[in-house]
Amino acid sequence: MVAPVISADGKPFASAFLAILRKQLLSCTSEERRAFRDTNAAELARDSARRLLLVSGPGTGKSYLFLSRILHWLETDPATGVLVTSFVRKLVEDLQRDIDHSDRLTEQQKCQIEVFTLHRLARSLVEQSRGTAAWPFRPGMKIIAGPWPDLVWGDVLAFHPKLSRQEFARKRFSAYLHSNETLDPPRWAPLATTYFRLCQLFNAAGFDDLIVRARDAAVEHPEFLLQSYHVVDEYQDFNPSEASFLRSVLAPSQGVLLAGDDDQVLYEFKGGDPDLIRELYTGPEYANGLLPLCGRCNHHITMAAASFMAAAAEPGRIEKLFVPLTDGVGEERVRMVATTSPAAAVDYVLAWLEQHRSAITARAEDIAAGRQKDPYLLLLAPSKKLKCLGEHKAKFEAAVSALQGAAAPRPPEDYYKTAVYAALGRHPQDSFELRKVLYYQGLTTRAVHRLLAAALEASGLLSQVPSAEVSEALRIAGEVARACAEEPDSQRLATRVAALIPIADVGALAEAITQRPLGASALATLERDEEAAGEQPGAAPSARTLEILSLVGAKGLSADHVLILGCDEHSMDPIGPKAFFVGLTRARISLQCVANLGAMGAADAHGFIYRLPQAHVTYCCYTKQRGLELLAGAAGLRGYFRKVATARASARQRR
Numbered sequence: 001m002v003a004p005v006i007s008a009d010g011k012p013f014a015s016a017f018l019a020i021l022r023k024q025l026l027s028c029t030s031e032e033r034r035a036f037r038d039t040n041a042a043e044l045a046r047d048s049a050r051r052l053l054l055v056s057g058p059g060t061g062k063s064y065l066f067l068s069r070i071l072h073w074l075e076t077d078p079a080t081g082v083l084v085t086s087f088v089r090k091l092v093e094d095l096q097r098d099i100d101h102s103d104r105l106t107e108q109q110k111c112q113i114e115v116f117t118l119h120r121l122a123r124s125l126v127e128q129s130r131g132t133a134a135w136p137f138r139p140g141m142k143i144i145a146g147p148w149p150d151l152v153w154g155d156v157l158a159f160h161p162k163l164s165r166q167e168f169a170r171k172r173f174s175a176y177l178h179s180n181e182t183l184d185p186p187r188w189a190p191l192a193t194t195y196f197r198l199c200q201l202f203n204a205a206g207f208d209d210l211i212v213r214a215r216d217a218a219v220e221h222p223e224f225l226l227q228s229y230h231v232v233d234e235y236q237d238f239n240p241s242e243a244s245f246l247r248s249v250l251a252p253s254q255g256v257l258l259a260g261d262d263d264q265v266l267y268e269f270k271g272g273d274p275d276l277i278r279e280l281y282t283g284p285e286y287a288n289g290l291l292p293l294c295g296r297c298n299h300h301i302t303m304a305a306a307s308f309m310a311a312a313a314e315p316g317r318i319e320k321l322f323v324p325l326t327d328g329v330g331e332e333r334v335r336m337v338a339t340t341s342p343a344a345a346v347d348y349v350l351a352w353l354e355q356h357r358s359a360i361t362a363r364a365e366d367i368a369a370g371r372q373k374d375p376y377l378l379l380l381a382p383s384k385k386l387k388c389l390g391e392h393k394a395k396f397e398a399a400v401s402a403l404q405g406a407a408a409p410r411p412p413e414d415y416y417k418t419a420v421y422a423a424l425g426r427h428p429q430d431s432f433e434l435r436k437v438l439y440y441q442g443l444t445t446r447a448v449h450r451l452l453a454a455a456l457e458a459s460g461l462l463s464q465v466p467s468a469e470v471s472e473a474l475r476i477a478g479e480v481a482r483a484c485a486e487e488p489d490s491q492r493l494a495t496r497v498a499a500l501i502p503i504a505d506v507g508a509l510a511e512a513i514t515q516r517p518l519g520a521s522a523l524a525t526l527e528r529d530e531e532a533a534g535e536q537p538g539a540a541p542s543a544r545t546l547e548i549l550s551l552v553g554a555k556g557l558s559a560d561h562v563l564i565l566g567c568d569e570h571s572m573d574p575i576g577p578k579a580f581f582v583g584l585t586r587a588r589i590s591l592q593c594v595a596n597l598g599a600m601g602a603a604d605a606h607g608f609i610y611r612l613p614q615a616h617v618t619y620c621c622y623t624k625q626r627g628l629e630l631l632a633g634a635a636g637l638r639g640y641f642r643k644v645a646t647a648r649a650s651a652r653q654r655r
Contacts, residue, residue: 001025001036004043005290006052012282013290015319022321025292030326037061037293037325045069049287053235053280054259057322058305058585059296059558062259063098066231067105069257073229074109077254081226084115086233087242089532090556092117094373095233114227118242119207119531121249122214126205129221131213135196142204142432146530149206151439152198158449159194177208178271180240197456202432211241218248228254235260235280239271258286262318263309264582266552274316281318292321294585296558299328300616301591305584307613312577332590336567336609337628338621338637339596340644342390348594348622349379349563350399353546356561360403363560364545375559379548380583381566382575386548388566388599397548404546414503415512416526418480421501423523425481428474431455431462433523437473440501476500490514551575551583562587567595567609568602580608595641603645610634 001024007013025033041061044054045068052069056062070082086092096115099105105113116124123143131137144152153170157163168191176188199205205213218225230250235258238246250256262274280286294302302324309322339345353360356377363376379400386393417440424433438448447469454465463474479500487493494503494510503509516522547557551564564583566572572580584591595605619631621640631637 003036003040004047005040005292006044006047006049007288008047008049010284010287013288013319018319018321021292022323025321025323028327030329033293033323033325033327037291037295041065041068041291044289044291045072047287047289050254051256051286052258052289053277053286054257054289054291055261055281055318055320056259056291057261057263057294057320058582059294060291060322061293061295062233062291063095065291066095066233066257066259067098067102070113070229070231071104071109073255074105074112077228080112080228080254082113082229082231083121083227083249084113084231084233085118085121087118087237088234088556089117091233094556097373118238118245119210122210122245125214125217125221125224125249126210128224129217132216132220135200135213135216137200137205137213138203140203140427140430142202143210143527143531144199144202144204144206144432145527148436151435152202152206153195154445155198155435155448155452156191156195158445159453160191163191174206174208175271177212178239178241180244198452201452201455201462202435203430204432208241211245215241215245215248218245222252225249225252228252230256232256232258233260234264236262236265236274236277237272238276239273240276241271243273243276256286261320263320263578264555266555266579266582278316278318290321292323293325294322295325296588297324297585297591298331298587298589299324299326300331300333301584301587303328304334304591304612304616305581307616308584308608308611309577309581311611312581333616333618334584334612335590335592336605336612336617336619336637337592337594338605338619338631338640339594340621340623341598342388342392342596344623345565345594345596345599346389346392346396347624348628349396349565352563352592353377353399353403357403360545364404367543367545373543375543375547375557376545377547377561377563378554378557378559378586379546380551380554380562380564380586381548382551382571382573383566384548384550384553386565388568388571388596390599400546400548404544410529411512411516411526412505412508414505414509415516415518417501418484418497418503418509418513419518419523419526421477421480421497422484422518423481424474424477425479426520428463428477429461434462434470434473434477437477438469441469441473441476443469484518493518551579554586555582558586558588560588561590561592563592563594565594566599567593567606568597568599569604569606570600570602572606572608575608577608597641597644597648604641605637609637 001021041064045065073080073082084095092115099110099113099115126137127141149170157165173191199209230253232246260277262277265272265274281288302322306322337348339348360376363372366372381388389396420433420436424430424437427433451462451465451467451470455462463470480497483493483496487496490513491510493513494506497503498506593609595609597603614633619633619637620628621631622628631640
């Protein structure tokens, strides 16, 4: 076997070479595979390639290689700086934790490494440079996140009343920004001009246009690109606009390590484009490296996932290896569970939870103590709405919630509203906070449009527009800010605020203020939470012992056990092969797929289930009366569903 697995000239790995290497790896013992993995990673880390593209599937040891490559750079160039970035927030957090606790890096070397999500990197660059000459920002720039992007886009459309709201929806405008293309002047350019003018008035940027501003700032202000070496993870999730920004950042770099896997492109909603990594893989700019061994998932999970993804290959897919690190001795196969109804599916999951209650509780204690960072169990479904469970969803969620442990609750809307008023009271010239307060004051879009038009015409601040509505908003905001500064008692503060602005639940507001005092940084904290949620929609905010997530939302996570619900022919229909592959590869020890009759009218398992190789799957059926029973392979699964459906049809006819 050859190590390192690298193509120094940037040519794709030949199919014959990959086939031979796969056969050799599968013939090795677990110990031999580990030795190959370690040698391959060590050699790749020290390779002389200035730019290296790492093709790496889930759980193949990227984090270890990242640290090794960073250490190599810092030893070669001791005075340098390293920047690490990824779209996935959880991966960034984990890598930062690995760096902080690494005994391979000195404290000085740790200080030379910065780890950012892509959007945090973009924001940092724009804040330092204050934007560009054409589109400057003032200090205190805000991100338009949470519920506010739709509000701002409504303000934009108010300037263009003859345009169709459906045709010129915000999501379509975002798609233009993602594509990194010039807007079609007769159609979108006027809207873009209005949007960007409002952003200047608000001293704010949305997630999508922040990338555009950061790209331009990187070109105009290269003095703020301080790091000489760069690691970019999950490159397959970047859209053309983000890739353009990265090219500007990486242009002067002395060393680049890009990692990605076109089998894991999930963020189509933001324009994630697998062709970006495929073009790099087939081009001469980057040497190609390969991490072929999955050390996260057990043998059967890895083999099943690899076979599934190879069968679902789309044109242009990067041919790669995804081989288990272990030989499978003593490891569980993937379990496919058929149930006769949503109620039976819920009963099965609850029985499993009860069987593992002590381990779940122990993991919760380990996470709280900082001894563990990953959940014990991920409960995944095509959508967090859990339509596959029907009317039994509430029972399921209640049982899971009882085992999850307390999570930091999101403050009630009344708390957020109070924080916005208080922030405006402290900073009355903040046009964005004033726009929010005008919304809370109940002003219509048409009424606000008149004020925004006046502010833009005067090239001033929204607070400078002579208006009774503006004066009243500023007066009330000042009173709320004064109350927050003067009143130490949460209940009295909540009562005092309720006399100034509509509050739905004074008691709940008082409780929220007790937990999170309304100091000067309260709104900034809430905005950071909104910004983090916007970076990776649907992801878990923090690790708990159990998590209910969509298949897409599980990206970046792993757990000892994974249970995928909704594996029936209808519930899984909106999900593509890549999302299912990501769901399969979250599991370390065991993976279960549950399909039930009656889920949205389903009469069979989804086709994805029948694509899993039978040699690595155990097929079962479950009823509350008889428990878990084995079925004779995929044919037995299909026959079981057909038998139950036929029996039910006969029963309906007899009635």
